[in-house]
Amino acid sequence: MIRNTRMKRFSIVSAVATVGALVFSTLPAQAATPGVSAKEIKLGYSGPLTGSAGLVYGKLPGAMKAYFDHINANGGVYGRKIKLVSRDDKYLPTLAATQTTNLVLNDKVFALVGALGTATHSKAYTAAQLAKNNVPDLFVNTGFSGFANKAKYPTTFTILPSYAMEAKIMAKFIKDTPTLAPQASFLIAQDDEFGVDGVNGFALAGHKFTAAPTLYPQGALTPALAEGALTKLSAVPGKPVLVLFGTTDSTATILKAAEKLSLTTKFNWIAGSVGGDANTLLALGVKPSTINGALAASFFPDAKDATDPYVSEFMKINSKYNKGVSFDNVVLQGMNSAMLTVQALRAAGKNLTRAGLISAIESKGADFASAGLVPLNYSGTSRVGYNGYWFGQLNEKGELKPFGGKLTVYTTDSSSNSAPTASSYERKPVPKNGVPTNS
């Protein structure tokens, strides 16, 4: 009897095991997409959270997370909640490489979003083998035109217009503005791909500065260097045009040097979009009277303009999910990137894959709703986001108002010497409650 029972058990277990093996062997092998489950999509961010760059850009992941929290509270993306894992690279290439590799191999994120910095991210891209693993590298915050090289960075989509585009549009603006065109013009730029891209853009536009550009290594512009450069230029007659093509902390160093030397009204200041964030300049100690009247390029609405529907919607989200953090250009940029990410995830469909996401941005990305006042340029051949700028004048409150009272948007490219053209682009309305419903 005992023997029979044992035999029965053995037979049943054998049968179950055989059937199980047969069933499993007939199932198609399915490799799960990393970072995606039925309930969650895991995204990764690597950028400066601490250090001098962290002071300016540290708000970026918090702003993205706040927007994702808002989306999660409204049902997520096809039922999946978005989780953002942030890692601090302190704006150092070695840390950017290791942190991005950690995001891919350890945190197993589905895609990267909003990475910041040219020197850092170019190394991180190779070290983390994003191309080999086909990891989508979304809305990178750099205007370095090298990232547009699809062969080298096949999974990258940048969001900022290239610095070369910005320089070309600045050159046109100087040429077309009667108060600026006759003045001597000078350029103080960061000596990296950022600044060099800008120098190339001015050359493409045929703009000739009165003297060779003053270049300084990133993060190495000291008050003494800035004072030296300004003292040299103060002897130039008239009211020279001084273009500042660097990060916001460098712009602040130069403007504070001008305050010390009482040269704030000596120049027509033009700050690039990266270094012209008025809120950050004021937070870094630049006097309101100094920025009053300075010219700055932008592709976004003014972050202080609560009448703008996108700004207004993002401000609401910020006050609810990002408590205690003041709303500025960096927060606007972070939330806008997050909104684009959500639209990209929706466009990729319910069966989310890395290849599907890349293909969705290529085919539908140009039509995504966005806070930008200039067109998005994504396509099968273009990985660059915005492709234009408008010019404004800052007031003492740090508000950027359209120059001459009329908003004029210019669009151009990074490589030809064709002149920028005025664009009639009208952006899409902000999605209801800030929650995209595209497919």
Add this chain to the structure above:
Amino acid sequence: MVKISTNRKRTLAFVLLGWVLLIISDRVGELRQYQGSFVAMYALAIASIILLTGYSGQLSLGHSALMAVGAYAGALSINNLKLHPALALIVAALIAGIFGLLLGFTVARLSGPYLAGTTLALAVSLPTVANQFPILGGEQGIIFDIGTPPSRFGEDFSQYKWFFWISALAALITIWMLSNLLASRYGRVFRALRDNSVAAQLSGINVGRLKAIAFSISSGIAGLAGGLLVMLISGVSPSAFPLSLSFALLTGAVVTGVYNLKGVMLGGLVLVAIPEIAESVVSRIGGSEGFTTTLPGFMVSALLILAVLFTPNGPGQLLHHHKKKH
């Protein structure tokens, strides 16, 4: 009973360690292989500090600059001279060694805070110097690409395992050579310089020449570590060698025991593992972003204090004492 000489024992130990590392590289995932490569690279850099400070009594606060010299030399050898990556790493060590020799002779009369200040100035001026020469690629830097692993290792052989093999092999061979050197007459002379340079001079030792030689060897090893570092991040730029790297290496050397080469791997492990441990602590107990970013610094500081209090000569020395007692 066959007697084995100390040198042979040391060689056997290194071969055995090599085998163990080879087996480990097959058993762990890609992330651990990548982290292991960094451990080996840091171990090498720490060994260069131990030789300089622990053995020859010279203090460098700017070793990251010497690593950068090697890194740029290696990258230029690959990009401009089209050298094989293995040769490029040797060139990295040689050029940094020659640079160190010249610097060593220049600063041979300096010691203590003056030497530290000179090397510190070198590290601080690195970004400006690098930006003066267009061939060095400015702030963006230049590529350091060693290419994919040889196809004979098979398709499954990952880039990270390749990095690990190269870094571990370079570290093992160099530290083995350094151990032999320190066990030789030169090791004794270096220690004599450190303990009493006047007495050493009275004994007929050319203090200036020997200090320069120690500086040169240390620079060469740092240059090799620099070459490995930029191999791991696929490019060299001034910001890859911040001043904080020099201080991190000194920290690793103190934790290792600055008078002892035995624990260099531990020093490398500490530098790689601390941020990971901090992150895992924060994820377990929760905490703000500020807590996450400040915890690694706090842990390193605590470890430094503990190391100075309990194992001033490093855990290697501690093991040695333990063996003697039994």
